[in-house]
Amino acid sequence: MFFLYKRVSHPTGLLKSHRFKPLLGSSSGTERDFIIHGQTHTAEFLCNAERGDPGYWYSVHSSSKFAWSSDIHLSPSLTVSPDSAQHFTSDSVSLSCEGNSTEWTVRRSSPEERYQFDCTWWGTLNGSTCNINTDRTSDAVYWCESGSGELSNAVNITIQGGDMILLSPARPVTEGHSVSLSCKSRNQTFDSIVFFYHNEKVIQSDIRWELNISAVSKSDEGFYKCQHSGRESAQSWMSVQANGPKAELRADYRDILVGGSVNLTCSVNPSSSSGWKYFWYRGEKTSEPLTSQLSAGPIRVSEGGVYWCRGGRGEPVNYTEYSDSVTINKIIPNKAVVTLQPNWTEVYVGERITLRCEIKDGGDTEWEYEWRTTSSEKPSDQNEHSITSVTGSHSGDYRCKGRKKHTQHSSTHWSDPIKLTVSDKPQPVITVSPSWLSAGASVTLNCRVKDPSAGWRFYWYKMVPHPSDYRYEQLPGSSSGTEQDSYIVHGQTHTAGYRCRAGRGDPVYSSYSSYSKFVWSADIHSSASLTVSPDRDQKFTSDSVSLSCEGNSAGWRVMRFSTEDKYWSACSTWGTMTGSTCNINTDWPSDAVYWCESGSGEFTNAVNITVQDGDMILLSPARPVTEGDSVSLSCKLRSQTFDSIVFFYHNEKVIQNDSRWELNISAVSKSDEGFYKCQHSGRESAQSWMSVQANRPKAELRADDRDIPVGGSVTLTCSVNPSSSGWKYFWYKGEKTSEPLTSQLSAGPIRVSEGGVYWCRGGRGEPVNYTEYSDSVTIYKIIPNKAVVTLQPNWTEVYFGERITLRCEIRDGGDTEWEYEWRTTSSEKPSDENEHSIEVVTESRSGDYRCKGRKKHTQHFSTDWSDPIKLTVSDIPLPVLTLSPSWLSAGASITLNCRVKDPSAGWRFYWYEMVPHPSDYRYELLPGSSSGTEQDSYIVHGQTHTAGYRCRAGRGDPVYSSYSSYSKVKQTSKMLCHELQLGPTLTMRMQIFFRDGTPISINIVGTLPHHQQGFQGLRCFVSKPEQLT
Structure with a gap:
């Protein structure tokens, strides 16, 4: 009995590992030859014999023998360069192994060699390529072996020592392809007839040294050689493989x-x-x-x-x-999750981020990872992917899945996608309030970025004039940034400029700096001041106006901020600077604020000057007047005198109407402050603000916090500016007219633990000389109840036109009656109720919403502000419909997928089929989708014809609907025709043109004649669709 074995790769996949396995049908032995049907690849076989019963005697195994196949398959395969079966000695010839392996061996079998030696014996192996040593002649079969023991196709290569070779393909050619065979001489050209032979028959004899076959057929297979001037090449076999079905x-x-x-x-x-x-x-x-x-x-x-x-x-x-x-x-049931660190919904160009793929309940399993993204980024197959400097090309959806490392083809589902949006580096916007200072008032700075809740800290800077531009000094307490996007500057008395920037992350990623904003002060101080000549704030065009900088400094420049320009500029842009004086060019109207900046870094007072092109102006002081001083305001015409009554107005009320063109106030009081204008003969001046400054200082009250935490207190500080000595401070709670808290009369700050409205004023001397009262400060006592904002329905993103309700809930509020206060970054202004409904949301409603509660009948007891809830309002969504497969096989199922931005947010999906209509299309609901489907996919079974579909999504009660998706058309390249008996032939052609998946026109060429007796039937043929541009 004979037993036959075939070499197979080892199931462990170990390198250099293979074994011999009994051939199917020979495990019980065979008494005669054994035929293997359907062998297509190179294979190695051996056998042994047995006799006696049972198996009394075994022979040793035979030497192995090879059945070589030249057929090329995917893994592994062997290629020859140059691609020829014959080569001269000393030619450069390389053999390359290709396929899914990391370790290759190239072997050969030669009649002169007893064993199948590898490349190291007769060549040089470099990676997966073997360079043959062609110093001597040889005729051998070569093949590759992969690391796991698989065998490639085989090629027969002859190294010739003669003067002539035939260059023919080393590997099989396919039927229908063209092929070229050529005759090559070692050291001369062809000068006479060259003969080409196929199976010993001459098939070409002329001076051409090349034989071309335009379309190879199976009959071209066989032995080829060439002959010239009595010299002849060796013959080579050219194999032709059938172009059979696949x-x-x-x-x-x-x-x-x-x-x-x-x-x-x-x-x-x-x-x-x-x-x-x-x-x-x-x-x-x-x-x-x-x-x-x-x-x-x-x-x-x-x-x-x-x-x-x-x-x-x-x-x-x-x-x-x-x-x-x-x-x-x-x-496998484990779930893959993509996380983004830091976890920001939007990142900016230049930031560093890390994407992680986490396998839930992964235990000690070793995982391999695969990423899929719509961006241009190609993450490595690691669980963590870091981008040190993101760009716009990194924007897109990222998802991942995990595969068990030592268990092939076992993987998790793809994770839900995480969307990465990369925007240009942000530039914050700074605002200052108020724009014009009262002496000693506080200035509130606000720094706005696109997404204020995304981990930003804010850095605050004060502008300091510098000879050529400005330098920026950080404000106290902002060297590490502030969590709040606002900053209060206390006791500001002079004109000043501010800017801000935002930063986040570690190391800190910084935004651009904001444009600078100014807060202006009209107050005059001795070290640096601006005077106007003539001293009035309204001018005619063509008037001469000069601005002079005064003080203990050099290197002055005069600046202005124009409401038309929205930016500040120096005198050289709109005037002429001579020393410390700027002469304004008044050729055209303007309305601007002017101030001086010194070379040592100081700002002066600011003045507002209007240049008018009308016929009448009001001459009023450009700078503040002091209580008790006299002042004169006058009306001036451009080109004539007053010949009738002149009216003077204070805050739109007539205060003088006679022939005088001047209004005199002998002792100005604070009540005289306001807007003034004049009128004569139907003509009217512009109005100007006259500022009156008190002749006594005003106290300033500051609180280190406006909310008293549970069991705590806050510090109140009263001060007088300028900070001369000897002041004592009087404290008031409730009303300024109430008795002072005499027990707390002090020269320093006090601590309070009760909520209420607080005031202070300073006093010194005997009798006491009082300052003006400070502005009030309201202090709230925080109670432990917690305010929480909820959103109904609780969707992370809502869409234009949906109805939502925001509720402010007080935890453990019991039977207490509450008043509510809302704060929002949107344009919405919620009422002071606990529930705020928006019937039709718009984009202007996007923003953060927070609330707090105050006890209704107990003043100044409130909760802390709730954590913010972010409302994002987007445009009505447009689903995206995809169809699979792209082209139908008759009767195959079609899978429709309807994608919306947030598929988990309560959507149901409605499915429609296009039905052609005389003028356009109508859309019919597909079965089972009249109430929408929970799944975002729908399978159409047994579809045989071209068809168009669309979908839409809806949610809520009543249903809020998305836009309908664009229609998609599913085409088929087959048309079902009933085949009858063969009859007369008719030629017809139908062309259907599509744009973006939608049919736009149908052309029919040819006509079908009226059916006549004797027609045997029709047969139709349909071509494949063509892509037209």
């Missing part, structure tokens, strides 16, 4: 769900031929087929792996080409 493998899904399976379908195209049986392979094409699953139809598999198939029919079996591989993954 099997097609399809899977209804690529992922096997937990406990499930998938369908695999093998088919042969054209499908009109019958009798095919299908051979199924898992792992490698060279493995033994899954014979137990030999079938004429689809099979179900429940194991992950790489699957192939091929068809076979007849006896002996005639095989198709192998199908392309399909990789099936077995889904």
Whole structure:
């Protein structure tokens, strides 16, 4: 009895590892020759013998023998460079191994050599390429072996020592392709007739040294050689492989769900031929087929792996080409999650981020990772992907999945996507309040960025004039940034400029700096001041106006901020600077604020000057007047005198009407402050503000916090500016007219633990000389109840036109009656109720909302502000409809997918089919979707014709609907025709033109004649669709 074995790769996949496996049907031995049907690849065989009963005597194994195949398959394969079967000695010849392996061996078998030696004996191996040593002649078969023991196609290469060779392909050529064979001489050109032979018959004899075959057929297969001037090349075999059908493998899904399976379908195209049986392979094409699953139809598999198939029919079996591989993954229950660190919804160009793929309940399993992204970024197969400096090209959706490292084809589902939005570096906007200072008032700075809650800290700077521009000094307490986006400057008395920037992350990523903003003060101080000549704030165009800088400094410049320009500029832009004086160019009207800056870094007082092109102006002081001083305001015409009554107005009330063109106030009081204008003969001046400054200082009250925490207190500080000595401070709670808290009369700050409205004023001397009262400060006593903002429905993102309700809930509020206060960054102004409904949301409602509660009948007791809830309002969504597959096979299922931005936010999906209508289309709901489907996919079974679909999404009660998606058309390249008996031939042509998946026109060329008796029937042929541009 004889036993036969075939070499197979080892299932462990270890390098250099293979074994011999008994051939199917020979495990019990055979008494005669053994025929192997359908062998397509290079293979190695051996045998041994046995006799006696039972198995009394065994022979040793025979030497192995090879059956070589020149057919090329995917893994592994051998290529020759140059691609010729014959070469001269000393030619450079390289053999390259290709395929899914990391370690290669190139071997050869030669009649002169007893063993199959590897490349190191007769060449030089460099990676997967072997360079043959061609110093001596040889005739040998060469092939590759992969690290796991698989064998490639084989090639026969001859190294010739003579003067002539035939250059012909070393590997098979395919039917229908062109091929060129050429005769080559070692050291001379061809000067006479060259003969080409095919199977010893002359097929070309002329001076051409090249034989061209435009379309190779099987009859061209055979031995070729060439001859010239009595010299002859060796002959080479040219193999021609049939352009036979190729099997097609399809899977209804690529992922096997937990406990499930998938369908695999093998088919042969054209499908009109019958009798095919299908051979199924898992792992490698060279493995033994899954014979137990030999079938004429689809099979179900429940194991992950790489699957192939091929068809076979007849006896002996005639095989198709192998199908392309399909990789099936077995889904495991672990969930993959993508996280972004830092966890910001929007990042900016230049920031550093890290994307992580985390496997929930992954335990000690070792994982390999795969990423999928819509961006141009290609993450490595690691669980963590860092981008040190993001750019706009990194924007997109990122998702990942994990595969068990030592268990092939077992993976998690793809994670939900995380959206990365990369924007240009932000530039904050700074605002100052108020724009014009009262002496000693506080200035509030606000620094706004696009997303204030995204981990930003804020850095505050004060402008200091510098000879050429400005330098910026950080304000106290902001060297590490502030969490709040506002900053209060206490006791500011002079004109000043401020800017801010935002930063986040570690190391800190900084935004651009904001543009600078000014707060102006009209108060005059001795070290630096601005005077106007003439001293009035209204001028005619063409008037002469000069601005002079005074003080203990040099290097003056005069600046202005114009409401038309929205920016500040120096005198050289709109006037002429001579020393410390600027002469304004008054050729055109303007309304601007002017101030001086010194070379030592000081700002002066600011003045507002209006240049008018009308016929009348009011002459009033450009700078503040002091209580008790006299002042004169006058009305002036451009080109004539007053000949009738002149009216003077104070805050729109007539205060003088007679022939005098001047208004005199002998002792100005604070009540005289306000807007003034004059009127004469139907003409009116512009109005000007006259500022009156008190002749006594005003106290300033500051609190280190406006909220008293539970069990705590706050510090109140009263001060007088300028800070002369000897002041004592009087404290008031409730009203300024109440008795002072005499027990707390002090020269320093006090601490209070009760909520209320507080005031202070300073006093000194005997009798006491009082300052003005400070502005009030309201202090709230925080109670432990917690305010919480809720959103109904609780969607992270809402869309234009939806209805929402915001509620302010007080935890453990009991029966207490509450008043509510809302704060929002949107344009919405909620009422002071606990519930605020918006019937139709718009983009202006986007922003942060927070609230707090105050006890209704107990003043100044309130909760802390709630944490903010962020409302994002987007445009009405437009779903995106995708169809799979792109082209139908008749009767196949179509999967529709309707994608919205946030698929988990309560959406239901409605599905429609396009129905052509005389003027356009109508859309009919698909079965089972009248109330919408929870799933965002819908399968249409048994579709045979071209069809168009669209979808929309809806949520809420009543239903809020998205836009409908753009329509998608599913085309089929086949048309089902009933084939009748053959009759007369008619030529017709129908062209259907599509744009973006929608049919736009149909053209029919030819006519079908009226049916007549005797017609046997019609047969139709349909061409494949063409892509037109």
